[in-house]
Amino acid sequence: MYARSFCGTVYGINGMLVAVETDIANGLPQFDLVGLGGSAVKESRDRVRAALRNSGFEYPMQRITVNLAPADLRKEGSGFDLSIAMGILLASKQIPQRREAILLLGELALDGSLRPVSGVLPILLQAQAEGFTHVILPEQNAAEAKLAELTVLPAASLSAAVKYWSTTLEAPEGVEERSDDNSARQSLPDFSSVYGQTFVKRGLEVAAAGFHNVMLMGPPGSGKTMLATCLPSIMPKMNLDESYDVTKIYSIAGQLTDKRGLIQERPFRSPHHTVTTAALVGGGAHSPRPGECSLAHGGILFLDEMPEFSRHVLEALRQPLEAGVVTIARSRHVFTFPARFLLISSLNPCPCE
Template sequence: MYARSFSGTVHGIDGMIVTVETDIANGLPQFDLVGLGGSAVKESRDRVRAALRNSGFEYPMQRITVNLAPADLRKEGSGFDLAIAMGILLASKQIPKREEAILMLGELALDGSLRPVSGVLPTLLQAQTEGFTHVILPEQNAAEARLSDLTVLPAAHLAAAVQYWTTSLNEPAFTDEGESVPAAKTTTLDFSFVYGQTFVKRGLEVAAAGFHNVILVGPPGSGKTMLATCLPSIMPEMNMDESYDVTKIYSIAGQISGKTGLIRERPFRSPHHTVTMAALVGGGAQSPRPGECSLAHGGILFLDELPEFSRSVLEALRQPLEAGVVTIARAKNVFTFPARFLLIASLNPCPCGFYGSKDQRECSCSPLQIQRYRAKLSGPLLDRIDLHLEVPRVPVHLLNQRSMSESSAAIRTRVEAARTIQSKRFGHRAAFPFNSSMTGEELRRYCMLDKEGQELLQMAFETLGLSARAYDRIVKLSRTIADLAGAEEIGSAHVAEAIRYRALDRQVGVS
């Protein structure tokens, strides 16, 4: 007998519907699973056999052939278990056929209970476009599944899934504990606890308002890590398009908890400097998965002690910093993951950390050591970072003062106002309405400099030896500063402030 059921998986960042064809024929007992499945898929035969028997169903002692179509695309994961088990029950006539378009996702334990799987949201969004109306899946995936328009049928056991199939396909009522809730906030630090560093905090405000990349340069203990950790507290809220994109990525990566639905808070990722290239930008032998760059999409990627990272790993950041995507090519497929993040990096001015310090501690590094240390950061990489902020040591009188400075809530109000201006300006592309992503055409249209601003920028271009990319980034930065001031035209004061945020360019220009 022949039967057909439907499951799904992810292919890159998008969902893919898989038709599970089951055929039961006379012959010696055998289970053949074809369709280019990975190791976890091939092992499903043993899980399904034990789950059917331990759930009180009959396992046919005949020749069983299961095909996962399309057969020319590789499939990974354990989410096909439920569809395979239901296909066997259909082919052996233990349950009746139904006309509804029903998707089935879930991993089976040996006792028949259902375990959660990853990649549910992108799979269900694809199922919607292909006309599916219902989905049966594990209870732990229910909150995420309700972000789609499908009728969600959560099941804790194979028997519960069969009961849905044989009786009613009406979605059961669910309590508040199972509803989708926003992810927890990424930080509890507030800028009001940062003493001094007024110039740096202003630079971070500009970075948050326009989604500009930042590098912090300063001696040990000056507060670089704390300032970076405070940055999420002033970031503007994500719109619905951004939230869905981030939730899809975290779903594929298997980092959505059972009670978390749509992710509302911008991600904050801080990988260790020992991270590999595949872990940072994404990869994998057969079916690539998103890396830290994609997990930081719509949020912040913090790289502490930047020169300690491998140079090859850092150079891999060029594409996502410029294009906002990561492209991974394999022999048969090309995968593209979104990676539009705000990079904030920190480094010391030299290996010992005290080069150029104005306090009593002297630098112990030789010129050659300093040169090798800075050589880990290539010019093209620094060219893609908008703000270069020097973070000096905080004077002791400010530490003793202990007076609260401006809070993150007050700064965030100004950031949100600038975000509103940009949203109106870039309404045609609501997914990422920030100045940092302006195209050449948008630069000419929205970044009109007055005469004094043009002269100042021309002088800086010639004096500092800026590249064309750095020139454009200063213009984008000036546009954000003008937005924070509520100015329609970019003035010389806005350009001058933007140039002040290019500390590393000024050092190169002087040397």
């Protein structure tokens, strides 16, 4: 008994679709998961088993083999749970086969409820490019998923996902197909609330218009941090392509709230001076993730008290400042993250002056 379902994962800043192949054969009860999955993927066997039983479905007491294709690329994350569970139900003929191209995303709790996952938007944009028409995913990811041209089917549990699959693949009433609303706007101060500092304000206006980097030097309490924080309010609005790029980055980093749609305001990032090089420019052991430079793409990266930052951290800013991208090389793959930002640094005058 063989079945195939489809899921997805993040590869760099782009999505990659994964075919989840399930085979159930006679033999001693065993669950084998192959296809170069990470720790979270391998642990899905226990979550899927408990979720199926607690949702009222039968867990086959046979030899179950699940393959994640392509098998030569490492997969990370817990978003494969729903696809694996549906594959077992398909292979055991507990639910019917469907001809529609359906994507399945979501992490399963032991009681069968669905938990949100990160990186949904780049995965769905890739699925849209490859001809998929429907996606079943957790309710908390619905606002993000509506940014893609797919029929979004939000489910609160495995039972709800099976109900979509077995009956009708139509979005419930009251669920809009698409939403570009940025309901989680940043609460940053406005530039008009700054009184005085005419010379500095004029310089920041020029910097905002031409996307020039700025260094602010002055004694403590002179308003350096406040001026930098107010700068996004006078920067030009992002176009649609920039908004999608920023939203994809925040989706991969898991920093989109459950009600946040397309990000339309320029980001403002202010890392602490103890930040590591990997946290600033991005990195990771197997699947690198974007750092503060990429999270500030299209917006502002503010380094408060710049002399306190490590020299190695500051040296790592050379490539993003010159090329607008961050390149992270591994033994088998090279990942490129966008990182075109406006750098603002502040520092106090030397005490000896």
